[in-house]
Amino acid sequence: MWQLSENKDWKWLEHNFDWVRVMQEVPQDPRHHAEGNVAIHTQMVLSALVQLPGYVELSPENQELLWTAALLHDVEKYSTTVTEPDGRITSAGHARKGEGRARQILYRDVPAPFAIREQIAKLVRYHGLPLWVFEKPDPKKAVITASLEVNTRLLALLARADALGRICTDQADLLYRLDCFEELCRENECWGQPRAFATPQARMHYLHRSGTSPDYVPFGQPQTPVIMMSGLPGAGKDTYVRKHYADLPVISLDDIRQEMKIKPTDKSGNGTVIQAAKEQAREYLRNRQTFVWNATNITRQMREQLISLFTTYDAAVTIVYVEVPAAKLLQQNRQREAIVPLPAMERLIAKLEIPTEIEAHRVVLSCPGFFLAQD
Structure with a gap:
């Protein structure tokens, strides 16, 4: 124990x-x-x-x-x-x-x-x-x-x-x-347990709109599944994508950054990278094509901005959060081609906010020890 x-x-x-x-x-x-x-x-x-x-x-x-x-x-x-x-x-x-x-x-x-x-x-x-x-x-x-x-x-x-x-x-x-x-x-049926909703869309509708009932079930359902990766650098997001979503197009901020020859420390350049990635996402969304958005997305604010974009196009968003123990994270980071300096990694760990079902239609946790004993 x-x-x-x-x-x-x-x-x-x-x-x-x-x-x-x-x-x-x-x-x-x-x-x-x-x-x-x-x-x-x-x-x-x-x-x-x-x-x-x-x-x-x-x-x-x-x-x-x-x-x-x-x-x-x-x-x-x-x-x-x-x-x-x-x-x-x-x-x-x-x-x-x-x-x-x-x-x-x-x-x-x-x-x-x-x-x-x-x-x-x-x-x-x-x-x-x-x-x-x-x-x-x-x-x-x-x-x-x-x-x-x-x-x-x-x-x-x-x-x-x-x-x-x-x-x-x-x-x-x-x-x-x-x-x-x-x-x-x-x-409200949430004493010692999560409040149950009829569908993920019903949950999202209630949480993100005012004046609604938790029992209301929207008639329409999202049409396009979108996968958003989340996790610290070196946690294994790329490996997860290759294993589970090899047949889907992937929007990778790291790849776009390399194509544009923009360094991760270039803040103004990062804005250009994100805008290019969003335009790719809009194209997929307009065509109702499922895709993977692969980036760190370690804060709720980062994720909310993207989810707002995706749901505008009637997407069902799944967040996949990938985590490994801290010692393994630092080891895997040292083995990456683009190593994140330790002070920067410490700052990212300090900013980390784990995704929950408040944010998206579905949250998948790929990490050790995510089961909790019940009384």
């Missing part, structure tokens, strides 16, 4: 993990965290978590997963905490940034199986949602969307420990909000 650490002693964790040690340097607003700094809060959260009946009932694997998420849930308050002119202490964006940091730690430093790592990263990302979901413009859509990326039952346990692991005047209200979050998830 994977463990972040068999030793759960706080002093040991501080000694062995820099990101734990710096928590004691991060202040919090006393109105919401009268207990003190992030280190004190995190220890209180961990203590509260292991006493929750719902935690005790989990499998050992999911206990470790949730315990690690609790340890990491405020890991990026270190980089986001500021003191406002009025004296308030805020840490806007710490959950979103914390998702990436958790992923980096569990990919490079303490490697975890893919599904465990991603569930921890998403728990960090969404840990505040149960407390603030009713302040969202569409709370129903918020929980349904979250359920496609994170187990809402585990999320509620983390949020409950987060609420109990602090000293504040509104704790009773926070706990009431958590009860309401659970009911909202149950009402």
Whole structure:
């Protein structure tokens, strides 16, 4: 069974993990965290978590997963905490940034199986949602969307420990909000499970349009399958394409770049490469011809721009994400003809966002350890 650490002693964790040690340097607003700094809060959260009946009932694997998420849930308050002119202490964006940091730690430093790592990263990302979901413009859509990326039952346990692991005047209200979050998830059939949709197109229609119902099934279905590759340089995307899509035309940014004699470091030239690739894609889409778009596509923003183009032409998009362990990635990168310098690779790992079914009609994961034990 994977463990972040068999030793759960706080002093040991501080000694062995820099990101734990710096928590004691991060202040919090006393109105919401009268207990003190992030280190004190995190220890209180961990203590509260292991006493929750719902935690005790989990499998050992999911206990470790949730315990690690609790340890990491405020890991990026270190980089986001500021003191406002009025004296308030805020840490806007710490959950979103914390998702990436958790992923980096569990990919490079303490490697975890893919599904465990991603569930921890998403728990960090969404840990505040149960407390603030009713302040969202569409709370129903918020929980349904979250359920496609994170187990809402585990999320509620983390949020409950987060609420109990602090000293504040509104704790009773926070706990009431958590009860309401659970009911909202149950009402929308996404408590501890992803919300099911009749078809992938129904899911895409609901997630990407306003004022729609999750039960609505669009009459028309996409006509042209398009495959989008995603993964870090050296992960094996080209090998995957040759093995699974040898009979399809491939739009490769690397190939276009070589044809145009444009270096990867040439930012203005990269824009030219992308425009040329998009024009090729439009030609295939107009002819309703299936093709593969082969590039890194490691951030959601990159993928969204392309998916928007593809779906404009009535395409059904499959994202194929390819991953290998960090040590193997660096080894394979050294064997590539166009080696990515190590500092650049580190920056790419830091930017990595794993594709999910929020983005496309289908997501295929080609990576070790993407199965997750269920309770």
